[in-house]
Structures are given as C-alpha cells and as structure tokens.
Amino acid sequence: MATSDLTNIPYPDEDQDPFYDTFVDFVTDVDIKFYGLLQSVGNIIIPAPSINWDGVGVLTWTGDFIMPILKTNFQLAVRFGPDGQTRSMTLNDGDKVVIVAPVTSSENIVANFLVVPGAVAYQAGLFVFGMRVGTRFYANLPQTF
Secondary structure: OEEOOOOOOEEOOOOOOOOHHHHHHHHHHHHHHHHHHHHHHOOOOEOOOEEEEOOOOEEEEEOOEEEEOOOOOOEEEEEEOOOOOOOEEEOOOOOEEEEEOOOOOOOOEEEEOEEEOOOOOOOOOEEEEEEEEOOEEEEOOOOOO
C-alpha cells in the first residue's frame, strides 16, 4: 500500500489486487481529514472574559473559552492550560497553542489547551488557537461587531 506525501492518505499500489480494502482505507481517511479541515476553518472560539499576554511568554485568562461542536448542539469548554490545573501557560518563541475538538459529541465537554513547539502534526479536529512570535501572541479569535 502506498501513501500520499503530505497527509499519508493510503491508496492502492499499481496493479495491486485485490485493492478494495486499501480503497476503503483511502475513502475513510479522506473523509476524516476533509471533515477535520472543515471543522478547523469553519469553527470559531468564543473568548474567555479576560485574556492577558505579558509580552514575555505568559498567557493567562479568566473563565472558559467556548467552541461549538459542529453537527451538534453541544459545545467544548476549553478550561485550563497544558498542566490541566491553571488558566495560564508559558510559551516560547514559535510555540503554537492548539485545541483538539471532537468531530461529534452527545454532550457538552471540557478540554485543555495544548502547547506544540515547532510544526503541528495534522489530526482531525485540530484547531490552532494561536502562536507566539517574538514578544507577541497572535490569537485566532473572532472580531465582534
């Protein structure tokens, strides 16, 4: 079985016989990745009541960030940083802050931010919240009007 270069989507080798199982893997993987992409670019995150960036590397907040879970009437509350206990995180230059949102859910759920240094590996439901560049933190938060 061969895989694509960028996203490792499986596909049958040339002249592979039988190829049906590999084809099913291909269709399933494309479906998961395409839906994950739609979820990532089509979703918003509602900011916490107060957010503070100190310019040195510490991001703090009060309250939860809220993210709707697409295809449901439920939501994901992003509560804590990577330590799972505090509403803060320390970031180095180039660090990305991500959330992994479920594709679907039958209830409201709670998750925490993750910090990823360097490149971010793709996975379904991945939402990049922000990134530290130098002394600034760029957040993927919506503007309100």
